[in-house]
Amino acid sequence: MEYEEAKQLIIDGLTKKSKSKSKFYFSDLAKILDMKPRAAKKFVNQMVTEEILEFWSSGSTSMYGLKGMGKQAAAEHED
Amino acid sequence: MAKHDTPLLDQLESGPWPSFVSDLKQEAEVRAKNEKNVEYQIPQDVVEDLLGVLELSFKDGTTHWKHGGIVGVFGYGGGVIGRYCDQPQQFPGVAHFHTMRVNQPAGKFYTSDYLRKLCDLWEFRGSGLTNMHGSTGDIVLLGTTTPQLEEIFYELTHDFNQDLGGSGSNLRTPSDCVGQARCEYACYDTQDLCHHLTNEYQDELHRPAFPYKFKFKFDGCPNCCVASIARSDLSFIGTWKDDIRIDQDAVKGYVDGNLKPNGGAHAGRDWGPFDIVKEVVGLCPTECMRYENGKLEINNRECTRCMHCINVMPRALRPGKVKGCSLLAGAKAPIVDGAQMASLIVPFIEVNKEDGYQAIKDVIEKIWDWWMEEGKNRERLGELMKRQGLQKLIEVLEIDPVPQHVQEPRHNPYIFWKEEEVTGGWDRDVNEFRKHHQR
Known part of the structure; x- marks a missing residue:
């Protein structure tokens, strides 16, 4: 799979679910791409670098979301 | 005059132990006086407000922190733990109070100059409060605001040659004992392996x-000074393959009272003359020692490397010469499924600096591939091992089962063979079968 295709799959997948939730586990992203975790990680990392995705961390667990989506950004006065 | 009244916290200071409340008050005072003329980049009264919010939490019986968030430094998914106060108007100094984890140097060797510089940086850009060290061993810098994060990260990486540590669903900052730098028991160079794998697994x-x-x-x-067996998903414990080395003259030295047992520790009271049979031979958990006619003997095949005899008589007994480490997996604290100690998976593995620790990396990466694919969200390796069984992990690692993998004699009389383990597999020729068996 090429990066552009993977990027679109993730954006579409997360946008579709964005009404119910805005933060996703890494395994959700790997599932959307239907790839092994290590292969999926390369695409996901690139999307973070391009600021399409952003990390969210509770301190113990990490999640991913589309940048600026969800309550978190506003609640943290970060936008 | 303190900014907030803190009668409940003041009461904590009355106990017999050093109090973190006193430490906080001291730091609050230092910041208020600012004798060094520091241009504080976060509110000067941050520590006052920290005391205030803690007092309020004691009063209300609930926390006033909101934990977690999107804050971090660019490209890193860990190292910063977002924290916000839910009463920012009342305590503006701690409205943002993020934690930064800094990867401690292997063995926690510092120069005093480094520590001074680090503290100066944290006074300047943070609260001045640190935790040396957190559970994973990191240098924990407590309390700063979002705009400071990238600034601190830049200074750490450019001026301190220092990286952030791990947090979240990451490899956490690898942590080691002081090892061969100061300890004669160390069976491999813990600092080199720790440092090497930290660099290798940056991603x-x-x-x-x-x-x-x-x-x-x-x-x-x-001896497990960093408690790896209880506190890490993958624990590397130094061990040896051959016989414990015995110096019979030194054994005599201990028996005659010329050498102090335990390296002179526990010497605060008179325990009476050293009794080798009672204090060493009799305490061996596998009863593999004998002291007769002034000679100490060890049946090394039975030794489980508990270290007791070596700890008591370090001048007389030393680990063998063929050294490496044991790998144990699956320890964790009691969050979801109860506390768990690690299980032995590789009894002996060579720790070979020359080939970049390849044998160890092979094991690590097979474990990760399995856990990343099979592990549920928020499931630790130890829980996956429990769910799918040690047998599955042994298969994944492509190693042969050994007696050390067996915890107890099995109580299930059935053996579930796999097809490839049975000669001829499951297929059978029905016609051939019917020749000998009627319907």
């Missing part, structure tokens, strides 16, 4: 793609 440390946290800890010997 795993900073870009979260694991189901949950994953910890490495390195102990040079089975």
